[in-house]
Amino acid sequence: MLGWEFPPILTGGLGTACYGLSKALSNYVDLTLIIPRAEKSLTLDGVKILGLNYLGLEEELAYEEPSVSYNTFTDVTYVDANLNPYPMGIMFTQISKPVLKAEDVRNLYNTNESYGPNIMDKVATYAEVVTKIALNKEFDVIHAHDWITYPAAVKLKEATGKPLVLHIHSLETDRVGTHAKHQVNAVYEIEKKGMEAADRLIPVSHFTKSCAMDHYYIPEYKFHPVYNAIDPEPTFRLEKQGDEKIVLFLGRITFQKGPEFMAETAFKLLQRYQNVRFFVAGIGDQLQKLKDTCYAMGIYDKFIFAGFLNKPKVREILAQADVYFMPSVSEPFGLSALEAAQFDIPSVLSIQSGVAEVMNHALKADYWDTDRFANYIYALLNYEGIRNDMIENTEQEIDAMSWDQSAQDVHKVYQTCV
Amino acid sequence: MTSICLYFQIHQPIRLKNYTFFQIGYDHQYDDVQLNYQILNKVADRCYLPVNALLLEMIKKHKGKFKVAFSISGVALEQFVQYRPEVITSIRRLVDTGCVEILSETYYHSLASVYSPEEFTKQVKKHRDTIKYLFDIEPTTFRNTELIYSDAVAQQVADMGYYDTILAEGAPQLIENDDASFVFKAGETDLHLLLRHYKLSDDIAFRFPDQSWEHYPLTPEKFAKWVHTLDGKADTINLFMDYETFGEHKGAETGILEFLRNMPEAVLDNENFSFLTPAETVKAYKAKQQLDVPSEITWADAERDLSGWNHNHMQKDALKKLYGLEALVKESKSREFADIFGRLQTSDHLYYMSTKYWNDGVRQTFSPYKSPYDAYIIYMNALSDFEQLVKSTL
Numbered sequence: 001m002l003g004w005e006f007p008p009i010l011t012g013g014l015g016t017a018c019y020g021l022s023k024a025l026s027n028y029v030d031l032t033l034i035i036p037r038a039e040k041s042l043t044l045d046g047v048k049i050l051g052l053n054y055l056g057l058e059e060e061l062a063y064e065e066p067s068v069s070y071n072t073f074t075d076v077t078y079v080d081a082n083l084n085p086y087p088m089g090i091m092f093t094q095i096s097k098p099v100l101k102a103e104d105v106r107n108l109y110n111t112n113e114s115y116g117p118n119i120m121d122k123v124a125t126y127a128e129v130v131t132k133i134a135l136n137k138e139f140d141v142i143h144a145h146d147w148i149t150y151p152a153a154v155k156l157k158e159a160t161g162k163p164l165v166l167h168i169h170s171l172e173t174d175r176v177g178t179h180a181k182h183q184v185n186a187v188y189e190i191e192k193k194g195m196e197a198a199d200r201l202i203p204v205s206h207f208t209k210s211c212a213m214d215h216y217y218i219p220e221y222k223f224h225p226v227y228n229a230i231d232p233e234p235t236f237r238l239e240k241q242g243d244e245k246i247v248l249f250l251g252r253i254t255f256q257k258g259p260e261f262m263a264e265t266a267f268k269l270l271q272r273y274q275n276v277r278f279f280v281a282g283i284g285d286q287l288q289k290l291k292d293t294c295y296a297m298g299i300y301d302k303f304i305f306a307g308f309l310n311k312p313k314v315r316e317i318l319a320q321a322d323v324y325f326m327p328s329v330s331e332p333f334g335l336s337a338l339e340a341a342q343f344d345i346p347s348v349l350s351i352q353s354g355v356a357e358v359m360n361h362a363l364k365a366d367y368w369d370t371d372r373f374a375n376y377i378y379a380l381l382n383y384e385g386i387r388n389d390m391i392e393n394t395e396q397e398i399d400a401m402s403w404d405q406s407a408q409d410v411h412k413v414y415q416t417c418v
Numbered sequence: 419m420t421s422i423c424l425y426f427q428i429h430q431p432i433r434l435k436n437y438t439f440f441q442i443g444y445d446h447q448y449d450d451v452q453l454n455y456q457i458l459n460k461v462a463d464r465c466y467l468p469v470n471a472l473l474l475e476m477i478k479k480h481k482g483k484f485k486v487a488f489s490i491s492g493v494a495l496e497q498f499v500q501y502r503p504e505v506i507t508s509i510r511r512l513v514d515t516g517c518v519e520i521l522s523e524t525y526y527h528s529l530a531s532v533y534s535p536e537e538f539t540k541q542v543k544k545h546r547d548t549i550k551y552l553f554d555i556e557p558t559t560f561r562n563t564e565l566i567y568s569d570a571v572a573q574q575v576a577d578m579g580y581y582d583t584i585l586a587e588g589a590p591q592l593i594e595n596d597d598a599s600f601v602f603k604a605g606e607t608d609l610h611l612l613l614r615h616y617k618l619s620d621d622i623a624f625r626f627p628d629q630s631w632e633h634y635p636l637t638p639e640k641f642a643k644w645v646h647t648l649d650g651k652a653d654t655i656n657l658f659m660d661y662e663t664f665g666e667h668k669g670a671e672t673g674i675l676e677f678l679r680n681m682p683e684a685v686l687d688n689e690n691f692s693f694l695t696p697a698e699t700v701k702a703y704k705a706k707q708q709l710d711v712p713s714e715i716t717w718a719d720a721e722r723d724l725s726g727w728n729h730n731h732m733q734k735d736a737l738k739k740l741y742g743l744e745a746l747v748k749e750s751k752s753r754e755f756a757d758i759f760g761r762l763q764t765s766d767h768l769y770y771m772s773t774k775y776w777n778d779g780v781r782q783t784f785s786p787y788k789s790p791y792d793a794y795i796i797y798m799n800a801l802s803d804f805e806q807l808v809k810s811t812l
Contacts, residue, residue, distance in 0.1 A: 268440075271440075360776065361791075363791055371440070374439070375438040375439050375795065375799075378439040379439070382798075383795070383798045385730075385731040385732035385735025386731070386735075386794050386798075387731075388731035389730050389731045389732050389773060389791075390791065392731075393773060
């Protein structure tokens, strides 16, 4: 299995999902996970984790270079500014030749920045090194997570002929908008070529499946959606100061997450109800614009912009929030909604999110339907009955979810192609 | 002798429009006029008018041997008058045959018997006035919303002094199905009690079109045969069901109308059998025994209780807020407010909030809303506006 983000360094749902899935999957298959950067302290029962940042690479690299090269993915030299899937805006990136000296490889990945301005170097090197490592190993299926690992996965398939399964946690068309397909966009091209080469595709929702079909023109037979899950975790509630209600927005402040629709919803709600504050946890390229909008609307004082929060801080605010609000324009899954649900927070979600497919007891509206969002949030803040029913019913749903179920579903997908 | 007592329930709620919090304080009109108009017309065309015509034809054909009873909610009558007055005309024609009994109920098809005895009495009187006005009838048989029944309900109804008969469910927790086929004495009161034979009733109302049912297809002859097995073992077989079963819940294509057309003939084939209205039934037989029902039963769901209406947090919350307004409405002394208050009590509003059968397709088709949560939010928003409105006048 080829992954990119992995605990303890996470920037979004990708690493969390990879972790949960590989842990559960190790009960069904013999799993080797190759990631750019592993912590020696982190081990997972039954999973062999290889991190390029600390492996004795000299031995691993002693093999013949395979005949297929990375060139197929390097037709495009420049990539769009929004290439970066997770925080930290970078502008233009030139794809370099992969580095192959072991020490350089280690240095390349020994950083807390999983993406960064040299992301394409990292991706290209990863493809080279992974192929060399994997050619020396026995395996039946190649399983790769998101575009950063697709070049490696495709290269490995071309070198070995083994079945290729690509997991889709998010797409460039989610991250930058559907116009990605009309522009010169290296990430889009990588995703498209990867999906075309793949034998099976595992999107994290039916929503993402339809995005991949609509925007990447991939035939339906390849898709086997498998939902993300959440494992039980103890939660708690904190008494908050004052009686003001808290609506929580958690995530990157990017186009994809619909911050402008949050502002519009807040504006509408605040016309009729003022005992509320919007807590925004996260950063991103739309943060300043969001602040400007709120200021212009005269609702800035009803917002708290907390910036990027680490996990304990996130849990602290989850323990106080009254409503979880996710108006994403295009959300492949939205794992954070399940985390919020564990904290007994009722959710208001956009229909354009994968998690809406598994949360029957959330309130849902189209991402642009801010009237409906405002109406839902008003109800959750004012009427006791609906809160209690949603919480109780969601609890049952969450209890029935497990990464083990997702792993079983993934295992079934493997069985269709080996 | 054994008789069949057929009673059909006619009810159409006045559904609420998508009332949002933006409207609270500004918009005091809560009804989805267009939707109510559409549904009433659809059901009138598929059920009320054609089936009324069919019953009239059957009554004439059987020359007084075929009889039925109707209970029609006030909110349904109101909508007939407003949108399809010919339905009222066709019911009058049925009444004129002398073979049709009209029953009494709450005007608003409400749960008031459980939550407010005073409101209950008011609504029953309002319904009596309407029945008197439209059909010139003073009913002597009472049937409560969803057949809600208990000793306490019987006592309230008896105390009103108009009635000698009341209907209830032959609930399995109360009595064996075939043992229910007699006239009973309703608790300590002097009312007669008739219990629904749920098995035979539901064979028609629910199982009829079910192709996986072992007895599919149900023919009039087969049904008559089942009825005839009770010859000598039963006084009255009470078949109570929604009138909309015929043509609406079960479309004409299922053959349900043909079944209805031919069933009486098949039953009357055995001359020990006859059809009687509830009022005639209680005169024809002596009460077998007194039946005590300490806690409420209804004709709904497997549990035969009120849980479809007052089970979850939303329903409890809504009912609390609703009946919490009773004193305010009374204080306002406004007839208009009393009417709005009554409409908000229609049981369907609460039923739409039920999460009991989240994935049950049947319930979803009855609800005009996307989910029980939407139903609740709309209702609570409307109720909040009404509360403000009433308070603003005091």
